[in-house]
Amino acid sequence: MTVTLKDVAQAARVSVSTASRALTGTGLTSERTQQRLTRIARELGYRPNPIARGLKTGQSRLVALLVHNLTNASFQVMAEVVQARLKALGYQMLLCIGGDDPQQESDTLTTLVDHRIDGLIVVPTGKNGPQLKALAKDVPIVCLVRRDDATDLETVLADDPQGAYLGTRHLIELGHKRIGLIVGRQDTTSGRERLSGYVRALREAGIAKDDTLIHAGHFVPETGATGCRKLLDLPRPPSAIFVANHEATLGVLRVTAERNIAIPDDLSLLCYEDMPWFEWHRPAISIVDNGARDLANLAVDRLLQRMDAKGNGNDGVREYRVGARLIKRDSCRQFDAPPPARSAKSKSSSSKSSAAKSAKV
Structure with a gap:
């Protein structure tokens, strides 16, 4: 059976709100209470529900990378770089394969909306501009490798x-x-x-x-x-x-x-x-x-700035280039x-x- 936050609170004889504050490290709970709740949660096998937490906090800590395939070695390198960078900041990367197919890309974008992702790096097919523009109203997006000419989304390209x-x-x-x-x-x-x-x-x-x-x-x-x-x-x-x-x-x-x-x-x-x-x-x-590694690093930099409410990519630059050699x-x-x-x-x-x-x- 799934162990819930309520189960942890009952085992610790505290309120659900106190258990939540202790396990998330927020709110006014003593260090002793936090350590005790953490130990009890671990013993019971409690795992937080990221979807429920996302609904409450407005952040899922999920960032998606949508590429065409993993046959291309550049996409493999990009996936490794993006995952490592995001993991270091406490995010999980969702790797999505679109097959360079507009319908598959569209279906994937719809699914990502349902998962309430915090950000998206996408190699666009160029056929779903309106859908990307609509999504960009709520989710920071950076295009990678290709420009979607139907949008003005921030884009990172090779030269x-x-x-x-x-x-x-x-x-x-x-x-x-x-x-x-x-x-x-x-x-x-x-x-x-x-x-x-x-x-x-x-x-x-x-x-x-x-x-x-x-x-x-x-x-x-x-x-x-x-x-x-x-x-x-x-x-x-x-x-x-x-x-x-x-x-x-x-x-x-x-x-x-x-x-x-x-x-x-x-x-x-x-x-x-x-x-x-x-x-x-x-x-x-x-x-x-x-320059696949440089492309991926720059795309992550730009996405993180767009995810930052203070910056949100308002420096006026819409396209970046990484030199080819x-x-x-x-x-x-x-x-x-x-x-x-x-x-x-x-x-x-x-x-x-x-x-x-x-x-x-």
């Missing part, structure tokens, strides 16, 4: 235009002129801005944009796999591929393995968003790092340099394997 520009320019400086791009949906902030950085770098280098080298789609591995196949099957395939989101990278690596493509000897590969095994991979994968490893090589020589045995084995893979594909 995706600059990150994609740096990555594309790096490949151009290595001599690549046919650079494939696999990027996210163009109705999202990150998808649009990473494409814009890619186009800017091409334009500055005097390279014409070729739409056959650009593949946009949902943030899932299959987008990477489909895009990679289309690029490799072109009459003039690219000498380098820039995969501009983490989920798509997983699909690209699957296809290059299926087709026995040697990286970077046969194809230079540059990816977006870092994770530990990219550095351990052989060859180690060059990436544009979007290029990390050069071993998956990109100079295009005009001859590939490292392979042994006759390796060439024969590679040729047979490629033929077998091609037959399957």
